Amino acid sequence: MENKIKEIPIEYIETDEKIVSIRNAQSEEAIGRYMEKYESGTSKPISVKEIDRQHYILIDGHHRIEAMKRLKKRKIDAKIIDVSDKDIYSKAVEENVEHGVSLTKDEEENILLNFIDTFKSDEEIAKVFHLARRTINDRINKNPTLKMARTAKSKVPTINYFLEGKKQCDIAKDLDITEGSVSQRIKNWMDGIKELYESGTTKEEIINIQDEKNINLTSDKLNELIEEDLNKIIHGDCLKEIPRIEDGSVDCVIIDPPYGIDFQSNYKKEKFDKIKNDTNDSFKLLDNSLEKVKPKMKKDSHIYIFTSWKVFDKVKPIIEKHFEIKNCLIWNKEDRGMGDLNGNYAESYEMIIFATQGKRKLYSEKRPMNILNFSRTENSEHPTQKPVELLKELIENSTKESQVVLDYFLGSGSTVIAAKEVGRKWLGIELEEEYIDVINGRLK
Numbered sequence: 226m227e228n229k230i231k232e233i234p235i236e237y238i239e240t241d242e243k244i245v246s247i248r249n250a251q252s253e254e255a256i257g258r259y260m261e262k263y264e265s266g267t268s269k270p271i272s273v274k275e276i277d278r279q280h281y282i283l284i285d286g287h288h289r290i291e292a293m294k295r296l297k298k299r300k301i302d303a304k305i306i307d308v309s310d311k312d313i314y315s316k317a318v319e320e321n322v323e324h325g326v327s328l329t330k331d332e333e334e335n336i337l338l339n340f341i342d343t344f345k346s347d348e349e350i351a352k353v354f355h356l357a358r359r360t361i362n363d364r365i366n367k368n369p370t371l372k373m374a375r376t377a378k379s380k381v382p383t384i385n386y387f388l389e390g391k392k393q394c395d396i397a398k399d400l401d402i403t404e405g406s407v408s409q410r411i412k413n414w415m416d417g418i419k420e421l422y423e424s425g426t427t428k429e430e431i432i433n434i435q436d437e438k439n440i441n442l443t444s445d446k447l448n449e450l451i452e453e454d455l456n457k458i459i460h461g462d463c464l465k466e467i468p469r470i471e472d473g474s475v476d477c478v479i480i481d482p483p484y485g486i487d488f489q490s491n492y493k494k495e496k497f498d499k500i501k502n503d504t505n506d507s508f509k510l511l512d513n514s515l516e517k518v519k520p521k522m523k524k525d526s527h528i529y530i531f532t533s534w535k536v537f538d539k540v541k542p543i544i545e546k547h548f549e550i551k552n553c554l555i556w557n558k559e560d561r562g563m564g565d566l567n568g569n570y571a572e573s574y575e576m577i578i579f580a581t582q583g584k585r586k587l588y589s590e591k592r593p594m595n596i597l598n599f600s601r602t603e604n605s606e607h608p609t610q611k612p613v614e615l616l617k618e619l620i621e622n623s624t625k626e627s628q629v630v631l632d633y634f635l636g637s638g639s640t641v642i643a644a645k646e647v648g649r650k651w652l653g654i655e656l657e658e659e660y661i662d663v664i665n666g667r668l669k
């Protein structure tokens with residue numbers, strides 16, 4: 226944007242102490258030179274920030290104002306610069322640099338100290354001086370006073386570099402600190418942000434708090450950070466992936482583990498392979514996975530585990546080892562299903578063990594019943610596909626909006642689809658690649 230030039234009464238122009246301190250002293254020689262230039266009409270305008278029509282702050286032109294005063298002029302040409310209070314000092318340095326002032330060593334050190342004190346990164350300082358970032362980095366690292374100041378104040382530039390997307394090894398090099406302290410600082414800062422958010426601080430307030438600390442957090446970046454580890458499908462073995470989830474972050478786990486009954490859909494044989502891990506090992510898998518997921522769940526949280534009467538006696542003691550069982554819910558599938566059509570009763574229900582860690586309450590308005598009536602699915606995406614509507618009911622009974630639901634035996638993804646539909650955050654893990662594609666398709 227073109228800066229406006231205006232003729233301003235000199236008495237309206239105020240000086241700012243910090244800006245004045247950019248130069249150690251006024252030079253009589255420079256004032257004399259400007260007096261000549263003004264008389265010959267060749268001096269450039271000074272630069273000011275406009276507060277209102279009678280108040281301006283001088284950004285650059287201290288010698289020129291002095292020259293005009295000595296020439297007994299009342300008005301001076303000024304370029305009006307649109308700059309925030311926060312950036313006025315850097316702008317003043319930049320203007321000095323641009324009109325070719327050669328700073329003394331002391332002046333430069335003082336400016337760099339000021340920048341370090343206000344948490345400017347090398348990148349930002351380099352822009353002001355119109356120099357390469359490497360040059361600024363060298364100047365700071367070669368000067369013991371500046372280096373000490375930078376080490377003491379490097380927390381904020383570390384975070385700002387991280388937010389700019391710089392690699393941790395490069396941050397460490399630039400700030401001359403170890404990579405370990407870079408990652409520790411980033412982790413502590415991110416934990417702080419998540420804590421603020423979870424304790425109810427709004428996103429706008431979080432951004433303002435960071436701004437006061439000179440941390441350049443944008444709302445896009447904040448959204449990315451808060452949801453970074455959520456709302457995603459992980460392709461892998463739950464025993465390896467669960468440990469990567471943040472401790473104490475999950476409100477409700479819903480799993481439909483491989484059954485341990487060598488299940489194979491009779492009438493869809495051609496379409497589906499046997500379910501992975503659907504053998505006796507599945508009890509070990511369930512036990513290990515519950516052990517691993519426990520610390521990832523909130524102190525007070527819920528867990529639902531789909532099972533069948535055929536394995537109930539094996540599954541129940543495993544769950545009791547880790548959680549307090551509250552109920553066995555019955556999913557009434559409301560139809561007769563398939564199987565030995567004349568030899569036994571139609572299998573028309575499945576069991577869901579409902580258990581707690583700690584003392585979490587149910588959120589439903591009316592006390593929910595332990596029989597849940599929902600039509601079975603067509604199993605079109607998975608041989609044991611669960612109805613999204615049933616899962617929505619469980620999720621709404623156990624969580625509030627934005628709380629976190631985890632299913633680490635995701636299958637065709639019914640749990641995360643339900644969680645998404647009711648505005649919860651979610652995480653899912655599935656071993657089989659073909660189902661990852663199915664889930665992604667359904668999530669779209």
Ligand SMILES: C[S@@+](CC[C@H](N)C(=O)[O-])C[C@H]1O[C@@H](n2cnc3c(N)ncnc32)[C@H](O)[C@@H]1O
Nearest residue numbers: 462463481502607610611634636637639655656
């Ligand atoms: C019973 S199915 C879940 C079906 C799901 N409820 C649905 O509605 O589509 C169990 C799933 O767990 C997956 N699985 C088995 N072992 C696993 C493991 N170690 N880690 C992650 N997923 C696993 C299987 O591939 C299978 O898709």
